[in-house]
Amino acid sequence: MSYIKLDNISQVFGFGNTTRVALQQINLNIEAKSFVIIMGQSGSGKTSLLNVLGLIRQPIQGVYNLSGQAVTELSNSARAKLRRQKIGFLFENFNLSPNLNVFDNVSLPIIYNRPLNFTSRSNLVKEALNRLGLHNKEFLYPKQLSLAQAQRVAIARAIIHKPDLIIADEPTGRLDSKATDMIMKILKTLNQQGITIIMATHNPFLSQYANRFVYLHDGFLKVNQTLQPNQQIDITKIQEAIQKQAWRRKNKSASTDQLVKTKTGLRD
Amino acid sequence: MFFKYIYTAWQEIKQHPSRNLLATVEIILAVACVILFFGITAGIQQQIEKNYNFSQRIITLHSGQSVVRDVEGQITEYNIAHSIGAEPNLTKADWQVLREHPEIEVTAPIVNLHAPISNAEGTLMGNSHVIGTDENLISVLGQSLAYGNNALDSHARTAIIGNEVARELFNNSQPIAHEIKIANQTFIVTGVLESIDQLNLFNLDVNYNRSVLISLEAVNGLKSQPAEDISMSKILALSYQLPSDQALQDIDEEILINHNQRDFSLYRNSELLPLLDSILQFLKTLAIVLVIVFLGVGGFSLMIALQSSLRQRRIEINVRKIVGATNFQILYQIIIEATVLSVLGGFLGIILGIMISIFISYLSPVEIVLHLDSLAYVIISMPVLGLIFGLYPALQASSQNPDQRIYE
Numbered sequence: 001m002s003y004i005k006l007d008n009i010s011q012v013f014g015f016g017n018t019t020r021v022a023l024q025q026i027n028l029n030i031e032a033k034s035f036v037i038i039m040g041q042s043g044s045g046k047t048s049l050l051n052v053l054g055l056i057r058q059p060i061q062g063v064y065n066l067s068g069q070a071v072t073e074l075s076n077s078a079r080a081k082l083r084r085q086k087i088g089f090l091f092e093n094f095n096l097s098p099n100l101n102v103f104d105n106v107s108l109p110i111i112y113n114r115p116l117n118f119t120s121r122s123n124l125v126k127e128a129l130n131r132l133g134l135h136n137k138e139f140l141y142p143k144q145l146s147l148a149q150a151q152r153v154a155i156a157r158a159i160i161h162k163p164d165l166i167i168a169d170e171p172t173g174r175l176d177s178k179a180t181d182m183i184m185k186i187l188k189t190l191n192q193q194g195i196t197i198i199m200a201t202h203n204p205f206l207s208q209y210a211n212r213f214v215y216l217h218d219g220f221l222k223v224n225q226t227l228q229p230n231q232q233i234d235i236t237k238i239q240e241a242i243q244k245q246a247w248r249r250k251n252k253s254a255s256t257d258q259l260v261k262t263k264t265g266l267r268d
Numbered sequence: 269m270f271f272k273y274i275y276t277a278w279q280e281i282k283q284h285p286s287r288n289l290l291a292t293v294e295i296i297l298a299v300a301c302v303i304l305f306f307g308i309t310a311g312i313q314q315q316i317e318k319n320y321n322f323s324q325r326i327i328t329l330h331s332g333q334s335v336v337r338d339v340e341g342q343i344t345e346y347n348i349a350h351s352i353g354a355e356p357n358l359t360k361a362d363w364q365v366l367r368e369h370p371e372i373e374v375t376a377p378i379v380n381l382h383a384p385i386s387n388a389e390g391t392l393m394g395n396s397h398v399i400g401t402d403e404n405l406i407s408v409l410g411q412s413l414a415y416g417n418n419a420l421d422s423h424a425r426t427a428i429i430g431n432e433v434a435r436e437l438f439n440n441s442q443p444i445a446h447e448i449k450i451a452n453q454t455f456i457v458t459g460v461l462e463s464i465d466q467l468n469l470f471n472l473d474v475n476y477n478r479s480v481l482i483s484l485e486a487v488n489g490l491k492s493q494p495a496e497d498i499s500m501s502k503i504l505a506l507s508y509q510l511p512s513d514q515a516l517q518d519i520d521e522e523i524l525i526n527h528n529q530r531d532f533s534l535y536r537n538s539e540l541l542p543l544l545d546s547i548l549q550f551l552k553t554l555a556i557v558l559v560i561v562f563l564g565v566g567g568f569s570l571m572i573a574l575q576s577s578l579r580q581r582r583i584e585i586n587v588r589k590i591v592g593a594t595n596f597q598i599l600y601q602i603i604i605e606a607t608v609l610s611v612l613g614g615f616l617g618i619i620l621g622i623m624i625s626i627f628i629s630y631l632s633p634v635e636i637v638l639h640l641d642s643l644a645y646v647i648i649s650m651p652v653l654g655l656i657f658g659l660y661p662a663l664q665a666s667s668q669n670p671d672q673r674i675y676e
Binding site: 076093095104157 | 272276279280283284581583584586587588589590591592593594595596597669670
């Protein structure tokens with residue numbers, strides 16, 4: 001049984017003349033302990049898909065099963081409870097509260113999760129920070145950290161409550177290559193320790209860390225394939241293929257469609 | 269969780285002290301006004317009560333009709349301006365009426381004179397009074413001498429001076445037997461008055477601390493008037509017990525015969541107290557209304573400032589919601605922040621109010637009493653204020669969808 005199962009998921013924003021379809025009939029199965037890279041151009045629906053997977057937004061259509069539990073119809077508070085128990089989040093801008101020090105930022109998920117005394121909370125925070133090589137930085141503020149350190153603090157916040165799933169939206173978007181490499185290795189390690197990671201990115205080089213690749217285009221899931229270890233995706237080819245498919249569809253050329261699909265693994 | 273939220277609120281205040289201080293400035297001023305208003309009214313009430321027991325036995329007769337009575341004889345109106353500004357028209361005959369009444373123990377006439385007062389070296393005393401009276405005035409007022417003797421000799425020109433006169437003209441040195449000049453005429457100081465509580469509302473027309481008491485005859489000399497023509501502005505009479513209605517009526521009739529018209533006022537000082545009480549109640553009510561208005565404005569400004577702060581912290585709130593905070597938990601947190609801010613403003617307001625009260629008490633004769641009631645009102649109302657005015661911004665912030673803003 002899949003850890004994550006999306007059945008015919010659609011998402012729409014706005015209404016009337018401003019309606020925008022963000023996701024269109026997405027069907028996706030993700031096994032536990034997978035490392036999934038989601039790519040696509042801007043506006044392709046990556047963030048919307050992450051919002052649905054992270055229980056931040058309810059889709060307007062379809063069924064979402066997380067770890068065998070149907071979560072589509074849950075109330076806001078039930079989803080919030082699931083998020084703080086099972087899901088960790090990473091963002092491109094780290095989204096650390098500037099008013100709180102590292103200790104308080106990292107302990108945010110467990111404040112809402114279950115009542116803990118200061119000692120227990122402190123131990124969990126220190127454990128999370130030590131895992132990421134950030135010991136002795138509990139009392140610094142985000143503005144006193146480098147970008148890589150800030151993202152590591154964000155990772156500590158994402159894992160402190162021992163989630164099964166991490167949703168990461170462009171976690172390396174603001175980092176240089178060295179820092180990117182460090183963060184990706186940390187995520188890979190977490191994945192090897194059993195955490196399912198779903199990450200959106202524009203950087204095709206990061207696909208070498210993943211074992212699953214998903215490509216979205218205009219809200220449709222166009223590519224969903226398993227990756228070999230250290231396999232890199234050639235994104236240009238995929239984009240070209242999509243363009244050709246669109247052109248062919250417009251001109252209704254079936255044979256070329258079939259050829260393109262065979263070559264690239266594209267789906268309708 | 270509750271203490272964690274208080275800690276978070278404190279962190280936010282520490283990070284932006286000027287913004288949060290501005291948010292609470294109205295509350296600080298409002299609370300300071302609460303402390304001050306209640307302190308002033310409590311102080312006035314205390315001073316009235318302090319003088320009440322003694323003043324019950326005093327009858328005042330003064331020139332000018334400043335008291336209006338109803339058909340039952342109750343005072344319905346007291347025009348203090350008339351009592352201060354009236355032309356002196358009380359005569360020795362009026363004084364005689366009071367002195368001879370069986371219920372009256374002692375009397376003291378008062379003639380006000382404006383004349384320059386200076387010491388032997390010529391140092392002038394500003395803002396001072398000369399009062400022609402007799403030695404009974406001090407006992408009628410219920411006061412005493414700091415030192416010297418209570419002798420106002422009509423032949424030898426002696427004077428009793430107020431304690432501020434002693435301080436200003438004699439630099440706190442012993443003024444007894446020293447010279448003092450009134451309108452360039454020399455008098456000898458025989459006594460110095462103890463400091464007199466000037467907010468005794470029966471002494472509003474004269475500041476005895478800045479006065480020089482001389483005999484009636486000496487006043488005549490200064491005015492170059494014959495003794496028979498002397499006109500007094502006020503005569504105080506101390507009765508043996510509470511003056512009866514009959515006594516007052518008798519005196520009133522005799523004075524009316526002397527004057528042929530009602531151009532004078534006669535009353536027991538205790539009759540003014542209910543009137544003053546109603547004025548005090550009015551002041552208290554006014555103070556409460558003003559305080560409610562101030563606190564309302566303070567709460568409103570807190571709400572606006574909180575809204576602005578929350579707009580700037582929308583990413584933080586979104587992150588909290590994403591990591592698992594429910595709408596209620598966000599609402600709870602923000603209300604606690606608002607409450608912490610208003611309690612902090614209240615605390616600073618109490619300190620400011622106490623400092624202003626001490627400052628005013630030091631500089632003026634107004635005695636300000638720090639009322640525990642006002643502190644209790646503040647302590648109870650501050651959290652309520654935070655709760656009420658923090659609710660709307662908290663509802664706004666807690667209801668926003670997290671995903672729409674998270675990536676800004």
